[in-house]
Amino acid sequence: MMTFSDIDVILCMVLILQIFSSSFCSNVSSSVSSSCQLQGQFHVNRIHKTGDVVLGGLFTVHFFSVLPELSFTSEQQEPICYGFNVLGFRQFQTMAFAIDEINRNSNLLPNVTLGYSLYDNCGTLGDAFRAALSMLSGQGDQFLLDNNCIGTPPVLGVVGESSSTRSIAISAVLGLYRVPMVSYFATCSCLSDRQRFPSFFRTIPSDAFQVRAILQILKRFGWTWVGLLISDNDYGLNAARSLQSDLAQSGGGCLAYLEVLPRSYDTAEHRRIVNVMKKSTARVVIGFAHENQMIHVIEEVVKQNVTGLQWIASEAWTTATRLQTPNLMPYLGGTLGIAIRRGEIPGLRDFLLRISPDSDPYNNYNNNMVRQFWEYTFQCHFSPPPAGWLDTGGALCTGQEDLENVATTFLDMSDLRPEYNVYKAVYALAYALDDMLQCVPGRGPFSGHSCASLQKLQPWQLLYYLEKINFTTAFGDQVSFDENGDALPIYDVMNWRWLPDGSTTVHNVGVVKKSASTGEELTLDEDRIFWNFESKKPPRSVCSESCPPGTRVARRKGEPVCCFDCIPCSEGKSSNETDSMECISCPEDFWSSPQRDHCIPKTIEFLSYHEPLGICLTTASLLGTLICTIVLGVFIYHRSTPMVRANNSELSFLLLLSLKLCFLCSLLFIGRPRLWTCQLRHAAFGISFVLCVSCILVKTMVVLAVFKASKPGGGASLKWFGAVQQRGTVLVLTSIQAAICTAWLVSSSPAPHKNTQYHSDKIVYECVIGSTVGFAVLLGYIGFLAILSFLLAFLARNLPDNFNEAKLITFSMLIFCAVWVAFIPAYINSPGKYADAVEVFAILASSLGLLVALFGPKCFIILLRPERNTKKAIMGRGTSKT
Template sequence: MIYSSFFFSESSILSSSCHLLRKFYLNGLHKPGDVILGGLFEVHYSSVFPEQTFTSAPHQTSCQGFDTLGFRHAMTMAFAVDEINKNPNLLPNVTLGYSLYDNCATLGIGFSAALSMASGQEEQFLLQENCSGTPPVVGIVGDPFSTFSIAASDVLGLYKLPMVSYFATCSCLSDRRRFPSFFRTIPSDTFQVRAMIQILKHFGWTWAGLLVSDDDYGLHVSRFFQTDLTQSGGGCLAYTEILPWGNNPNEYQRIVNVMRKSKARVVIVFAHQMHMIQLMEQVVKQNLTGLQWIASEAWTLVDGLQTSTFMPFLRGTLGIAVRRGEMPGLKDFLLKIHPEQQNNNIDENSMVKLFWEHTFNCKFSPPPAGWVEAGGAQCTGREDLQNVMTDLLDVSELRPEYNIYKAVYALAHALNDMLRCSPGRGPFSGKSCANLQTLDLWQLMYYLQKVNFTTSFGDQVSFDENGDALPIYDVMNWLWLPEGRIKVQSVGEVKRSASNGEELTLDESKIFWNFESKQSPRSVCSESCSPGTHVVRRKGEPLCCFYCVPCSEGKFSNETDSLECISCPEDFWSSTQRDHCFPKKTEYLSYYEPLGICLTMASLLGSFICAVVLGIFIHHHSTPMVRANNSELSFLILVSLKLCFLCSLLFIGRPRPWTCQLRHAAFGISFVLCVSCILVKTMVVLAVFKASKPGGGAHLKWFGAVQQRGTVFVLTCVQAAICSAWIVTASPVPYKNTQYHNDIIVYECLVGSIIGFSALLGYIGILAIFSFMLAFLARNLPDNFNEAKFITFSMLIFCAVWIAFIPAYINSPGKYADAVEVFAILASSFGLLIALFGPKCYIILLRPERNTKKAIMVRESKKS
């Protein structure tokens, strides 16, 4: 129980009896019960502060301007309590009562009413030693105003008295440290902003203007909106303007000019009815059309803006509204409102009395003549009675009322859960439970924080760690009906679920768009960057203003408004549109392309000719022509040439590790075998010539069959050693080369070691040059030794081909380098084959008469 300065001790602080020093005279409505709930409502919308003389006690502030809707809010709480008392499953054996007060839209009155409910209105009471007992009220439904709720919660929070507001939206009230006992069933302004951002994102409106009122409501939104809009990626604000209070047409005219010059087609307004009326007067005056208005909860359902003057501009407006609910039986309850039905003591039900005075023009004091008696009062009725009753009894759009209904039920469910606690299984120290006789309000707060129930309308009610209920808003649309009437209809909802965050659901088929196209407008600073381009910010401008720059080669973007382009994977390349990557074309000397086919056919042809020549030589091995030309070395040369032709096939086809390693080794060893045989053959020719001279027989002992084979073997083993060292130390490997073309992968074999490759070619070159020099020296020997001429010619072709190969190989890219090397192998092999064996085959096959010992001897004698 809260003891404030409104109580004064009669004797001393230690006295056991206290009484009220003065009493607030508040418009109220009361109902007794085992447990009392408090309520704060705006039953009057203004008040008059009497002049204070400071020579007497302050006069009471008087309330003016009866608010029928505010009175309906209070009656909604009374209805909810009455419904709960009739429910056998909720708070059985406990009767709820209420104390409802009018705050008169005045902070002082609302604050006084809150303290009065917390401290009680009994004239006198006895203090207990431990200050325990049932509080006057266990919870308060209200206040509807954020400022009033802040003031009351600052005090009531010290004593953990739960306060559940149905209309206070300020985000600051979510501060649990400052307001530990504040709860609410209406979403905060923070969620309202996020709900609007969801709408902007849904329609792709990234460029919007923001108008806010010059008060805490608007200024807080302006600070929060830009930050949250940017962080969520929903867009940017083209401008933010503050709508001033009072009659200020020049300032409103300036704001409309800003709106006209902006490219933003969407205008978001967080303001009150007065601001909107002044703004729309200037909009109409300047005939500013083509705008999509987004209304905050403050003016979405305001009838004063739905006039024939404003509607050509405002129709199609999308707005956020408090969740609508249904409460069956409320209308019947309102129809039964009568002072005598509430309480025989009219003073205790001054709120109902004021309603009768306002609605039916009744007087509860001695009436003048001519009044009609009605239930203890004299009433004359009023001319606009039908309009007043329509406002009161229209239960088709119960929005604040629905939040009041949920607030009352939240407190009731908390009490119900508390009273169902089993002794020894409670949540408090020693597993104890709370009870109504010794209730501490913080115990009720424990249960209120854990409330979780579903209304008869199907909405879940629970509170998060900040005391905010799961937020939900209806999305409203101002529909222009054919007969000229305006209908504000629900087209969707925005809500936050515990798992998925904010969720927007819209029925776009029901939305009325105030544009010729009857479609959603386009409102962007810069058109979206299509896939294949990326965003480049404009210097000094908001994030939503940018250029669209195409992605560079090798990069792509497959989303709209990509901030940067993504590099394609290693083996992929970007398309012409730069919106996707495709596998790079692969290039190598293939068996299936014309060049590869030609080289393959040439290689196989050379190999076939070698086989044919070898067969001819084997078949005619006993003939003088074969025997006179060192048949063993000739056979070995033919075998090595066949290997040279076949090794060229290793350079064709997709490079693989084994082909890269084998191609150069096979090529090098095969050619060394061939050239070493030719070298030995040349040396034998010279030795035979010298042996034919007097005293030259000693030379032949160095060139016998064993020496010839041994020389060839040793020379070949040197090349094999070079190849082995090369493969072991720096083996050739396949390589995907993209240096020639960005969009083409050239498969080639890296030589691994330039030194190894150079040593291989250099060794072949040394043997070839040495063979050529010896053959050149023996070119003028007698005819029986004329094979030296053919060797000279063959080595000349061989050296010429490989000298030309080096620059051609270096300057040939990709597969053409392999083609050049294959061509050099084939050309040199064909040169050796034709030069060495062509004349012999000609004589063996076409001039057999010259393939005799006699013919050879005759030629020798003629030469002699």
């Protein structure tokens, strides 16, 4: 198949040959004549009005033309146009109205009169070429070599074409001469190629923006799973490529199916296409095809009774009246479509009402269009149509149409869409011409900073200013061209409404436009949209529902990207967006929420005063301290009694004080760890217990020394256990522990640490011991003194005194050692705050064991058995023995 590029090259060659041939002069002797005759002139339907500057226009006033039989024996006859197009003629007259309005505007092109040469292309490429060549040459039948050319002048710019195919061919030729061409209806995206079409502009958006406009609607309602029906031509195929590309780039959706509609009705193929639509889960169908092709599809949809679909109509069939019938509304009601921007042109209706052959000063042409319109409207009189015309579906006036219908269509100003684009195109050329004529000599954009002059205007000069125009119409739309010659695009969004009385209407519900500042934007009045569903709400059309925050998208292998599963984020990860592709790991001090939709600070865990365990341990510590205080008070109060005096009251007081410190030091293990508490807790614990155990050790040694002194020759041993020696021994033993603690704190001090190893969702705030060796030496030293005290007390357990304190010391040291032997494995295997709780429990248990074992019996005698609190009772004298 020949491509557009091949066609362009061939057409360009043909047209250049035609231009040369039309300018060729007959080889006649100079003595015969000094004038030249053109080889031929095209007789095309046109209306011309003179002016200082002439603008051209190409319109489809007739639907088609018929070429006469080919003959090489006589001059070739011109083609004859048939099928008067009322709407095409209205567009034709809109350009005449716009130029007339500009000429009456004193602010735009003052002192300059615009003229026009408006041509009928008869809906065919050949007639469009004839009109283009006539506008390019502009000469009459003959011209004199010695004089200026006479006849109709060439145009400076052209408004047209309505067809992309004809625009592609004609603009390729006009571009050779840099004649600006502003189309009002050609939408092919290929015309945006500035290299191929350097002088082409348009006031209608390209198909590429129409696709983006549809994408805006899909995004607005969250439709990510859609079906696409396209026509089998450049219009549909280019749209499909653009739609697939834009969907892939934006990630905004997927095609559930893509079906190419046959050019003519094919029962089997249309049935297959509708079956695909029925089986698909896509509830939204985009029809990017021409009206006739969509009619065939809808007929099959009705046959199979396929309802529940939301249709999206392209510009080609949005306003198709043949589809807007009551019997089709159960299937097509609620359709959203993209339509050319509707505008208002004040005064156009009055201008059209004045059209008549009598008021047309240019009715001397044999095929005058005003006369034909008049005859078509009021007399329905035409030349006999060619054979087969009625079989093609043409709409000639055959008695079935009346004057009222034709007049209503022609004078209806409620839906001016192509006409509005014609209006903008004329004003674009006028504003460019106005800017060009306001150029200040010496500051111009051309060679030597020159300006264009009205007497010698060139099309390429106008082209420079046309690229820079920027104005706003009376309707409020901004008009300017980008680097590709495309105007700022704007589309109306239409909705097919099914009225309660069964009638139908198509009304405007929004606008899609692109501005230089904000880019593409969609404005919709959703309250006015009619939805053809029981819920009266937009349908859902997705392959997979969106993954909520807290989950991630997992693609399904072999399926479109819109089909996926939602996988919950794993612990420690979160996603706070819908349809997140991955879950993000939380920072170190944070953890995922239960819903995995955000990260929350990790719970900081430590042995707190506010939790039950901390409260119990704190209460026990304070209670132990209170008991020590009470016992100390009892001993101080009864310090002169034999019980207190016989048990080395000074060491007893010091022992009670050290036990009180042991109870209180446990409070350092409760609460949020801080540097000073971490450093102080083990030092206080170690020194307090060494002070306590050293007091017990000295008491035990004193007991043994007293017993030894009671034997003959043993009195000398007491001199080593006087009060000074006792104090000195306790001080030395305690100082050794203090030295150990100091060395530990200096070399490797304990410090608070955030431990995340125990629990992934918690931060265990604990004190690291810094040096395991230091901690082991501290505990080992305490254990050494405790074991030594236990052994000495065990040896003295059978001393003959009635109240033998060595038995109490033995029992207390047994409790002490048992507690701390059990402490070590429990401490090692307890994580976090429970390690602190185990250590506090060991401190409290051992302290309480010492307190009860050493001072419980004594307090019992002092307080409850005062009769036994005598020296005689304590020494066991006077007590009968069996």
